[in-house]
Amino acid sequence: MEKVVIQGLADGDPDVDAIYRLTTADRHEIRFAEDESVLIPHNTWTPFKAQATQWPKRLSPLMYLPATCSFRMADIWRSFVAQRLMRDLDSHLVYSSSIVFQDRNDHDLMRDFADEIEGYQGYNKLIDLLESLVLDVGETAIFENLRLMRSAMEY
Numbered sequence: 544m545e546k547v548v549i550q551g552l553a554d555g556d557p558d559v560d561a562i563y564r565l566t567t568a569d570r571h572e573i574r575f576a577e578d579e580s581v582l583i584p585h586n587t588w589t590p591f592k593a594q595a596t597q598w599p600k601r602l603s604p605l606m607y608l609p610a611t612c613s614f615r616m617a618d619i620w621r622s623f624v625a626q627r628l629m630r631d632l633d634s635h636l637v638y639s640s641s642i643v644f645q646d647r648n649d650h651d652l653m654r655d656f657a658d659e660i661e662g663y664q665g666y667n668k669l670i671d672l673l674e675s676l677v678l679d680v681g682e683t684a685i686f687e688n689l690r691l692m693r694s695a696m697e698y
Contacts, residue, residue: 545600548591548596548597548602549639550639552575552642554575562663577640582637588670589626593618602625602634604689605628611693611696613659616662620662620669624692627676631681676692
């Protein structure tokens with residue numbers, strides 16, 4: 544488990560993007576299959592959230608949330624930065640079956656959508672940037688690699 548970040552899914556009304564919420568009529572009481580996990584292969588990009596996520600101690604520096612994007616995108620951008628570094632550390636992201644139930648508070652869906660536009664428009668640019676960076680490999684380089692990545696992201 545020292546090499547795996549586990550994103551637990553949430554039954555109920557999980558945290559999904561505003562487009563899903565705006566286009567899906569019945570989005571309450573979502574239930575995920577029990578006792579199933581999916582290991583995300585290296586070189587695959589998928590967002591994961593801050594909630595219900597278990598981090599091994601050795602990867603705890605990767606939990607840092609960026610301050611150069613909207614609140615709605617902070618943990619998503621962080622997840623891409625973390626995945627880029629996890630690849631060089633031979634670590635993986637795993638989605639587990641549901642470990643929590645979420646009863647979501649009210650949101651202004653159009654405001655959420657507006658805050659997420661930078662993600663929809665900037666995803667490819669961010670992935671291209673992360674792929675282009677030449678980073679040092681190994682745990683001793685985590686902090687320097689994070690500094691380089693954060694600096695590069697301030698475009």
